[in-house]
Amino acid sequence: MTPTLDESVKPTPELLYLLIGDPVELAAVLREMQPPDVAEALRELEPAAAAKVMAALPFDLAVQIFDEPELVGNRAAIISKMGDRDAADLVDAMSADQQADLFRELDPAARNRLLSALTRETREALRLLLQYEPETAGGIMTTEFVGVPSDWTAEQTLAHVRQVGGRKETVYAIYVTDPATRSLMHVVSLRELVMADPAAPVGTVGASRRVLSVGPHMDREEVARVISKYNLLAVPVVDEANHLLGIVTVDDVIDAIVQEETEDAQKFGGMAALDVPYPEIGIGAMLKKRAGWLCALFLGEMLTASAMTRFENEISTAVVLALFIPLIISSGGNSGSQATSLIIRAIALQEVTVKDWWRVAMRELPTSAALGAILGTIGVIRILAWQALGWYDYGNHPALLALTVGVALLGVVTFGSIVGSMLPFVLKRLGFDPASASAPFVATLVDVTGIVIYFSVAAIFLRGTLL
Numbered sequence: 187m188t189p190t191l192d193e194s195v196k197p198t199p200e201l202l203y204l205l206i207g208d209p210v211e212l213a214a215v216l217r218e219m220q221p222p223d224v225a226e227a228l229r230e231l232e233p234a235a236a237a238k239v240m241a242a243l244p245f246d247l248a249v250q251i252f253d254e255p256e257l258v259g260n261r262a263a264i265i266s267k268m269g270d271r272d273a274a275d276l277v278d279a280m281s282a283d284q285q286a287d288l289f290r291e292l293d294p295a296a297r298n299r300l301l302s303a304l305t306r307e308t309r310e311a312l313r314l315l316l317q318y319e320p321e322t323a324g325g326i327m328t329t330e331f332v333g334v335p336s337d338w339t340a341e342q343t344l345a346h347v348r349q350v351g352g353r354k355e356t357v358y359a360i361y362v363t364d365p366a367t368r369s370l371m372h373v374v375s376l377r378e379l380v381m382a383d384p385a386a387p388v389g390t391v392g393a394s395r396r397v398l399s400v401g402p403h404m405d406r407e408e409v410a411r412v413i414s415k416y417n418l419l420a421v422p423v424v425d426e427a428n429h430l431l432g433i434v435t436v437d438d439v440i441d442a443i444v445q446e447e448t449e450d451a452q453k454f455g456g457m458a459a460l461d462v463p464y465p466e467i468g469i470g471a472m473l474k475k476r477a478g479w480l481c482a483l484f485l486g487e488m489l490t491a492s493a494m495t496r497f498e499n500e501i502s503t504a505v506v507l508a509l510f511i512p513l514i515i516s517s518g519g520n521s522g523s524q525a526t527s528l529i530i531r532a533i534a535l536q537e538v539t540v541k542d543w544w545r546v547a548m549r550e551l552p553t554s555a556a557l558g559a560i561l562g563t564i565g566v567i568r569i570l571a572w573q574a575l576g577w578y579d580y581g582n583h584p585a586l587l588a589l590t591v592g593v594a595l596l597g598v599v600t601f602g603s604i605v606g607s608m609l610p611f612v613l614k615r616l617g618f619d620p621a622s623a624s625a626p627f628v629a630t631l632v633d634v635t636g637i638v639i640y641f642s643v644a645a646i647f648l649r650g651t652l653l
Contacts, residue, residue, distance in 0.1 A: 237267035274303035324402030327432035336389030518598035519629030522606030554603030562592035
């Protein structure tokens with residue numbers, strides 16, 4: 187018996203699957219859900235079941251759902267369970283940038299089989315988009331924009347917008363090109379077009395201003411900065427001859443930035459960025475992403491053990507020094523991680539460049555010294571207070587021990603902050619992603635040097651007493 191829709195029932199993937207045999211009940215469920223919600227629900231179904239649901243949906247809704255970023259990573263598996271003709275019709279109706287993303291997910295055999303069933307227009311758009319890396323403007327742009335020659339009138343252009351607007355990703359900006367060279371000349375907003383004299387050439391409509399555009403190989407983060415800086419809904423992508431290739435819309439940029447932020451967050455945790463959502467990555471792939479970094483960090487921590495071996499005599503002579511090792515090295519690692527996070531973000535926002543390293547160093551030096559002095563003072567007060575209150579006996583020289591810990595904290599925190607702030611510049615200069623200067627990597631590096639600084643300070647202040 188087909189289940190009926192009740193107000194207390196939350197539409198679930200299983201319910202969608204059960205209702206595919208009853209179009210009326212399925213339509214009732216779908217009225218309560220936005221396309222992103224349906225896409226999210228389909229992610230939880232097996233590909234074969236999701237393909238059956240897609241086949242039961244109204245075609246226009248199926249296209250909207252397949253365009254949703256929530257299905258990225260699952261679309262290829264769903265397509266593989268659909269017939270070639272049904273799959274081709276669905277892909278033909280998708281937006282161009284999402285078509286390209288889907289084809290990047292497909293294996294070569296499935297890609298070739300599907301490509302032969304697509305329309306010539308779709309194949310040409312895919313050949314253009316797939317030649318660019320997915321992290322570039324060309325990789326996230328769409329070819330579905332409204333472009334007209336400059337000798338058209340405003341009336342002709344409006345008629346063209348009415349005719350083709352439903353198939354374009356956006357109609358809020360109309361791109362005016364030279365009739366002879368096809369180079370981008372002007373951008374007219376829809377509001378300017380509607381308010382213009384119908385007989386006026388479209389190339390003269392609106393304010394005369396420099397056309398903002400980006401190249402197809404520009405990094406998508408740079409594209410996001412251009413859109414954010416100038417408050418654009420879309421930015422045109424042009425080649426070296428200023429020919430209009432496509433546009434990057436603000437929603438595409440948002441999707442790209444979310445992905446970039448996710449990758450950076452994963453790198454901050456000391457691992458390679460995941461290519462697919464966490465619930466869908468296999469154990470083998472997860473091990474590959476995490477094991478390399480963990481092994482590198484483990485080898486780094488072995489240097490810490492080696493440094494402690496070097497000071498084995500000092501530790502055996504003054505065992506009380508060992509009590510403060512975690513305090514010293516964790517404070518240095520924390521300060522280094524703070525500095526690294528601040529500088530990586532500043533580089534990403536273009537607040538600083540590699541050439542500004544000395545300015546950052548001059549800023550971090552007094553800041554980190556002040557932070558180290560604050561922590562050192564707290565450490566000194568803590569040791570003296572515990573000794574005075576009788577909560578712990580630090581021996582015959584608690585003041586010297588407190589001074590040792592305080593000065594060591596000053597040195598380790600200062601060193602950790604300077605290293606943490608400079609490492610992103612070094613990686614950037616070498617051509618690596620600054621996000622790779624993750625907190626675990628900085629902490630491991632500072633652990634080794636923290637041990638050396640701590641026991642070097644102890645050797646100076648405690649020689650002849652505890653040492």
